[in-house]
Amino acid sequence: MVKCPTCEGTTCIESADDVLDSIYQIYNACPECQPEPGWKKHTALADQPGMPAINNFNAGTLRCGSCARRPLDAVMAHALSIMLKHGDRNDDAGLSQVGTPLIAKGFPIMYPPRLGPDSIVLITDNVGLKVAEDIVDRVPEIKGVVSRQGGQAESVGILDSDSSPHEYTLLAGCDMRCDVAQTVFGELVIYKNQSKIHIEFDNHHKMDILEKLDMQGLLAGRVVVDGMCGPGTLGLMSMLAGARKVVFNDAWRPAIKNLLLNIEVNKELLGVDVELEVVVPVEDLSVVGNDPVLVARVMRGGEQTVVAAEVYFGDLRKLSGIVEIWDVCLIDAFPAMEPSDFVNIWTEKHPGGNVIVV
Ligand SMILES: [Zn+2]
């Protein structure tokens, strides 16, 4: 059992196998579930058909008597009723003004989900601490409330080691959630501290790039650098695709912390004989890295133990002076970031290598 790095609880982190076993059923309506309420997103809560008075909205409202779950709209309306009571939203606010619900175990579903306990991290603006605490206390489905700072387009994290980090604020509960990443190489479960890690709604184009690299023979048996690895999706996928070695790097401590957790959680999917060896404890690192530090290694056993992956914490530009042998360098830059500096340094270092901006 892995303890949650945010709340230290024992229910936030499940092994990848357990997540993948349950994920395809947990959001389906049961035979007894009532139809979706079908509320309009911009209509004031009080004007919705069949809506209980704000003061009567509680954890039982619209809950299925059989499976004990609720539709997403009911969960969001419950949160809105609490915001309205505290005066954090105007009386005419509709469901669209509650915030962005991120499903705790995220994977692409084509229908509105039915939700059980602790299944939403709510990203929102303009909500006070008291309200956030009240929402986590009273709405069983919401496990954490995160306050968005800055504009929607401003990514959480750091652009490079010279810039200051941008973070959201965890107001109440826990912000740990995961996404199921699906590719032709298999599935992985990627956990994220959502107040500290960039929110990604669609990573299909990145998966497509990896599949293309694989078809070109650039993943299996190769050394792949995941230069701005974040919680590790691309590098872990490269491991699944049979890379000889993956070099992970990020200059943002929360990303490294999430990556190490994700290596642990996905160990069985990566290979039965895989072991994580920590070289430098994450707590000993500064928040933003500069000169690259080797934090951990992933060893693969068998007849002879080999290094399947290395985890570095530091500036990707400087890492080019440390990693001598590599075939592919993936640079997964934020949308607002200009990656040419990184591309040039790596290309000059190894003209035969493939530097790919993802
Ligand atoms: Zn937690």
Ligand SMILES: [Zn+2]
């Ligand atoms: Zn039901």
